[in-house]
Amino acid sequence: MxxxxxxxxxxxxxxxxxxxxxxxxxxxxxxxxxxxxxxxxxxxxxxxxxxxxxxxxxxxxxxxxxxxxxxxxxxxxxxxxxxxxxxxxxxxxxxxxxxxxxxxxxxxxxxxxxxxxxxxxAPREAVAWLHGRHGSEQVRIALDEVTCLLADEKYVVVHHRRGELLIEESLRQLEEAYPEQLVRLHRNCLVPPARLLGLKTLADGRVLARLDGTELAPEISRRNLPAVRKLLRPL
CATH class of the missing domain: 3.40.50.2300 (Response regulator)
Known part of the structure; x- marks a missing residue:
């Protein structure tokens, strides 16, 4: 079907x-x-x-x-x-x-x-899974379901549609493991490119990302802004 x-x-x-x-x-x-x-x-x-x-x-x-x-x-x-x-x-x-x-x-x-x-x-695309903890439980989440990844001290918080998950891999490790599936917004933030809906510029000049599936609006660093703009630009 x-x-x-x-x-x-x-x-x-x-x-x-x-x-x-x-x-x-x-x-x-x-x-x-x-x-x-x-x-x-x-x-x-x-x-x-x-x-x-x-x-x-x-x-x-x-x-x-x-x-x-x-x-x-x-x-x-x-x-x-x-x-x-x-x-x-x-x-x-x-x-x-x-x-x-x-x-x-x-x-x-x-x-x-x-x-x-x-x-x-077409060959069926392999599902990428992130493994971590939710409270005392060991759980996993498909990378396709992730809305945002935020560094928080020694953990990374995985935000997804059903809640949050803590994982031990660093943002750098995740970025290297999934270079086509994650884009860096800031030194403390990665997002899947498909979640990017647009940008919001604040009065003080800071630029925030509008993301699908979450109210989170992480800041985009000046260093990473050109690459993010390119992703949002029509071909």
């Missing part, structure tokens, strides 16, 4: 796509959201195989979402848009297909089959 997440800021468009998916075999709709920020959060929680992704949305648009997912075999992206001009950018980002609205059932089935083949052919 292929798990599909619908992402579109127009309720009628989401409803139409849901109705069309109901005519497609082997498909499960795991959710529908109205913007890019919600999509990034839902991807981590719902683990879809395929995104039906609008391009023109407020905040983080469809191109921005696809950029955050670049290099991942899952979920596969199928763009759904009323504007043909975006087609080249979509395929540069590795989209499985590009559907023009109003989406036709035959084309949707073709796009889903293409995305399903890509998912089936």
């Amino acid at each position: 292929t798990r599909v997440l619908i992402v579109d800021d127009e309720p009628l468009a989401r409803a139409r796509l849901a109705a069309l998916l109901g005519e497609c075999s082997g498909v499960e709709i795991v959710g529908n959201v109205a913007d890019g920020e919600a999509a990034l959060g839902a991807i981590g929680e719902l683990q879809p195989d395929v995104l039906l992704l609008d391009i023109n949305m407020p905040g983080i648009d469809g191109v921005g979402v696809a950029q955050r997912l670049a290099g991942r075999s899952r979920p596969q992206v199928i763009f759904c848009t009323a504007y043909e001009a975006h087609a080249l950018k979509a395929f540069e980002l590795g989209a499985a297909d590009y559907l023009l609205k109003p989406v036709r059932l035959e084309r949707l089935r073709e796009a889903l089959q293409r995305a399903q083949r890509r998912v089936a052919d």
Whole structure:
């Protein structure tokens, strides 16, 4: 069963796509959201195989979402848009297909089959686990579920959607172990790049990171700010 997440800021468009998916075999709709920020959060929680992704949305648009997912075999992206001009950018980002609205059932089935083949052919990505303590218990958390890593004296506090976890590895050790999956904001902070939603500049000139899945807004050092800006910049 292929798990599909619908992402579109127009309720009628989401409803139409849901109705069309109901005519497609082997498909499960795991959710529908109205913007890019919600999509990034839902991807981590719902683990879809395929995104039906609008391009023109407020905040983080469809191109921005696809950029955050670049290099991942899952979920596969199928763009759904009323504007043909975006087609080249979509395929540069590795989209499985590009559907023009109003989406036709035959084309949707073709796009889903293409995305399903890509998912089936791709090697399943190994899950990275962080092991630590929660109170007196030894527990683990998948790196994909982490929102932020903060140094706290001799431990590192792992913030995730369900709470916190203490681990003994240093931020430097984690950064070296997962160079593609973690970015440094400050000497005391690492975050997964996919959690970065934007920046907030304070009156005193300090810059804070807006992160998906948490109210934490860690400061970004001047040294690391250019690299973080580059991650958020459209290609």
